[in-house]
Amino acid sequence: MKILSVEQIRQLDQYTIQHEPIAPINLMERAAQTFVDWFTARFTTSYPVKLFCGLGNNGGDGLAIARILMQQGYTIEVNIVRYAPRESDDFMHNHRRLKLLTTLNYIEQPNNIPAIRHNEIVIDAIFGSGLDRPVDGIAKSVIETINRAPAKVVSVDIASGLYPDKPNGPDDVIIEPDYTVTFQLPKIGFLLPRNSRYVGQWHIIDIKLSKRFIDQTPTPYFYTTPEEARLLLRQRERFSHKGTFGHALLLVGSYGKIGAGVLAARACLRSGVGLLTVQAPRCGYAVLQTAVPEAMCRPDTHQYVLSGQSEIEGIPYEEFTAIGVGPGIGKAPETANMLRTLLSQYRNPLVIDADALNLLAENRDLMSLIPEHSILTPHPKEFERLTQKWENDYDKLEILCDFARRYRIVVVLKGAHTAIATPEGDIHFNSSGNPGLSTGGTGDVLTGILTALLAQGYDSVEAAVLGVYQHGLAGDLVGRQRGQIGMTATDVLDALRWS
Ligand SMILES: NC(=O)C1=CN([C@@H]2O[C@H](COP(=O)(O)OP(=O)(O)OC[C@H]3O[C@@H](n4cnc5c(N)ncnc54)[C@H](O)[C@@H]3O)[C@@H](O)[C@H]2O)[C@@H](O)CC1
Ligand SMILES: Nc1ncnc2c1ncn2[C@@H]1O[C@H](COP(=O)(O)OP(=O)(O)O)[C@@H](O)[C@H]1O
Ligand SMILES: [K+]
Numbered sequence: 165m166k167i168l169s170v171e172q173i174r175q176l177d178q179y180t181i182q183h184e185p186i187a188p189i190n191l192m193e194r195a196a197q198t199f200v201d202w203f204t205a206r207f208t209t210s211y212p213v214k215l216f217c218g219l220g221n222n223g224g225d226g227l228a229i230a231r232i233l234m235q236q237g238y239t240i241e242v243n244i245v246r247y248a249p250r251e252s253d254d255f256m257h258n259h260r261r262l263k264l265l266t267t268l269n270y271i272e273q274p275n276n277i278p279a280i281r282h283n284e285i286v287i288d289a290i291f292g293s294g295l296d297r298p299v300d301g302i303a304k305s306v307i308e309t310i311n312r313a314p315a316k317v318v319s320v321d322i323a324s325g326l327y328p329d330k331p332n333g334p335d336d337v338i339i340e341p342d343y344t345v346t347f348q349l350p351k352i353g354f355l356l357p358r359n360s361r362y363v364g365q366w367h368i369i370d371i372k373l374s375k376r377f378i379d380q381t382p383t384p385y386f387y388t389t390p391e392e393a394r395l396l397l398r399q400r401e402r403f404s405h406k407g408t409f410g411h412a413l414l415l416v417g418s419y420g421k422i423g424a425g426v427l428a429a430r431a432c433l434r435s436g437v438g439l440l441t442v443q444a445p446r447c448g449y450a451v452l453q454t455a456v457p458e459a460m461c462r463p464d465t466h467q468y469v470l471s472g473q474s475e476i477e478g479i480p481y482e483e484f485t486a487i488g489v490g491p492g493i494g495k496a497p498e499t500a501n502m503l504r505t506l507l508s509q510y511r512n513p514l515v516i517d518a519d520a521l522n523l524l525a526e527n528r529d530l531m532s533l534i535p536e537h538s539i540l541t542p543h544p545k546e547f548e549r550l551t552q553k554w555e556n557d558y559d560k561l562e563i564l565c566d567f568a569r570r571y572r573i574v575v576v577l578k579g580a581h582t583a584i585a586t587p588e589g590d591i592h593f594n595s596s597g598n599p600g601l602s603t604g605g606t607g608d609v610l611t612g613i614l615t616a617l618l619a620q621g622y623d624s625v626e627a628a629v630l631g632v633y634q635h636g637l638a639g640d641l642v643g644r645q646r647g648q649i650g651m652t653a654t655d656v657l658d659a660l661r662w663s
Contacts, residue, residue: 165392166378167352167385167593170293170328176348179377180520185336192221192254195347195371196228202369203229203287203346204236210284213240214278214315216271216306218290219251219326225320226289229260234265243269243278245290247303248328274305280313288339290324293351299325304337317341319364326362328353330543331556338362348373350387355581355593356557384565386592393596393633396626397662409438410485410619414459414612415502415520417492419468422448424492424608426519429456431612431657432488435631437619443468443479469494472502481510488615490517490541491608500527507533513574513624514538517611518546523593536572537587537624539614543578543607565589574624578607578630584628592629597636599642605653613660634660 168176176453178342181188207213213233217226222242242262262268271277279639280286290303299307307325310317318341322328325338328351332338344354344366352361363504401408412432416425422444427519429442429452440459444454449463465473470493472479482486487510493499500523506514516524521542524530534540542550545558551567554560561583568585573587582594613635617627638659642651645659 165349165387165389166361166381166383167350167355167387168378168381168383169352172381172383173293173328173349176373176377180372180374183374183376186305189254189257192224192258194227196225196232196369198347198369199225199229199345199449200232200247202367203233203318207285209237209239211238211283211613212281213238213285213287214243214280215240215287216243216245216290217467218303219248219255221252221254222289222292222293222294222321222324224252224255224258225292226287227255227262227286229289229320231258231262240266241269242266242313243271243302243306245306245362246270246272271302271306272343273302274277277306277309278361280310280315282314286310286313286315286317287320288324288341290322290339292321292324293328295325295327298333298336299338307337307339311340313444316343316662317364318343318345321346322351322353323362323364326353326359331558332359339362343367345369347371349378351618355387355583357579358557360580382492384590385588386594388595388629388633390595390633390637393630393637396622396630398620398622403572405624406438409436410616411439411441411482411483412437412615412619413479413484413487414432414440414491414606414615415470415472415487415489415493415506416442417444417448417452418470418494418496418499419445419447421492421494422451424605426452427605427608427657428491428612428615429459430654431660432608432616432619433458433612434657434660435613435616435634436662437616441484443470443472443474446574454480467498469496469497470502473503481506484619486512486515486615486618488515488517490515490520491611493519494528495519495523499523503527504530504533507535511535513618515541515614515618517541517607521546522549528540531571534573537574539576539618539624539628540572541576541578541610541614547575547577561591565591570604574628575626576628578610582636584625584630584632592625594629594632594636596633597639598614598643598648600648600651601636601639601656603651603653606635606639606656609653609657612657634662637661
């Protein structure tokens with residue numbers, strides 16, 4: 165699903181109005197009706213509703229929502245925040261209609277702000293995507309009152325005070341909703357860590373804006389929906405055999421961190437690889453052969469760290485369909501040498517994770533050796549080591565995009581809504597996953613998954629988008645079955661489902 169900028173959404177509205185065609189006021193009515201459908205499916209008429217609206221089209225939506233809710237039997241008190249002298253035309257239209265049905269409360273000064281009780285639902289329609297400066301004056305006082313109130317808050321389209329696609333200032337006053345119900349497409353601001361309090365649980369509602377315009381409009385930002393992930397998934401052919409699904413190599417582990425290798429190896433096998441070889445320090449040999457009997461194991465000549473040498477022979481990197489390197493490997497000089505040799509010899513895309521990323525950060529000259537379309541999977545700290553500190557989440561996205569383009573690689577910046585940057589400069593945000601995944605070893609599982617997908621012939625972007633989605637989905641399944649708090653990386657790999 166595409167994510168458009170505020171300006172593009174404005175054009176999308178206009179295009180829909182002209183080409184559907186539909187009068188602007190009817191489009192507002194459709195948006196309001198769709199919001200009400202969402203609302204009534206969650207909250208019964210037993211909840212009193214307090215609506216706060218501004219004077220633009222977000223406020224106009226709010227007034228139309230109030231009228232429809234009233235007609236459906238809800239008790240609703242309407243508060244109009246008079247922060248400016250002018251209203252939008254469609255606000256005025258809905259204002260005239262609503263005035264005929266009920267009395268309206270106008271808030272011009274703090275003592276007009278009503279008390280909000282805990283059993284009430286607040287609908288926030290003060291500012292929408294038209295916000296163009298920090299909120300101040302009476303609107304600021306209203307937002308502060310709502311944020312202090314014990315009631316549940318639902319924001320229409322976007323929390324009032326939050327910018328959809330640029331950073332807010334540190335002192336900006338913004339609604340902290342329980343829910344955001346947004347029109348048609350997600351806003352990029354919903355996907356960024358610093359905005360978490362200003363989004364709550366968010367839902368997209370389809371108000372039938374022009375599909376053609378959306379399809380034609382270029383954007384670097386995408387949000388992976390479950391349907392899109394499913395389309396990437398390849399089915400197995402009847403006459404396939406293990407050779408069809410590639411032979412992967414995982415370079416993993418050091419003394420005390422063989423477990424990372426076990427997790428990556430098991431996840432790789434659970435993700436459909438045909439054959440798997442694991443090279444680990446000698447101290448990991450018995451562990452790996454016992455914990456992952458399906459994998460072949462090459463003991464490194466070094467007892468405690470990976471050096472890339474093996475008693476069998478040096479590693480014939482080029483014989484493997486895909487290679488994943490990093491989980492648990494540490495940063496010993498022998499391991500740095502191994503990484504250098506690997507990057508110099510292997511020409512297919514690699515998956516590079518964990519300490520392999522830290523070794524890249526400490527040996528910058530290695531960056532130019534990375535094969536094109538390799539997948540790097542840093543968490544934010546590893547990414548900062550590879551690049552630089554960022555000022556805000558938007559700055560971080562720019563750095564991410566530049567980095568992926570510059571080295572022609574895929575960068576999977578992990579976290580809630582993992583951001584996957586492509587060599588072309590696009591960013592795909594993930595939609596699956598939950599905070600239960602914030603536990604040691606889940607990153608190793610992801611490395612195993614991505615290596616298996618590369619081995620099976622998925623291209624790097626497909627592998628990253630699909631693998632990250634499936635990893636999060638497995639986490640969601642575990643979350644539903646046994647809760648998020650006790651989730652382990654082993655639970656996640658065991659919950660992987662590929663059909
Ligand atoms: N495609 C869509 O997404 C649709 C959007 N609609 C609604 O339209 C909204 C956008 O409407 P508008 O563009 O009128 O924007 P707003 O409703 O956000 O109103 C902004 C108005 O307030 C002023 N303003 C901005 N920041 C201010 C501040 N800090 N203090 C005081 N005044 C400020 C602006 O100059 C503008 O006049 C959306 O959020 C949505 O609710 C719907 O009506 C129909 C379809
Ligand atoms: N709050 C969260 N919501 C969704 N996914 C998360 C969250 N926290 C962590 N994750 C996911 O868990 C994984 C953690 O990886 P990483 O930090 O490398 O852990 P480790 O190194 O311990 O394996 C990543 O895939 C990340 O996206
Ligand atoms: K709002």
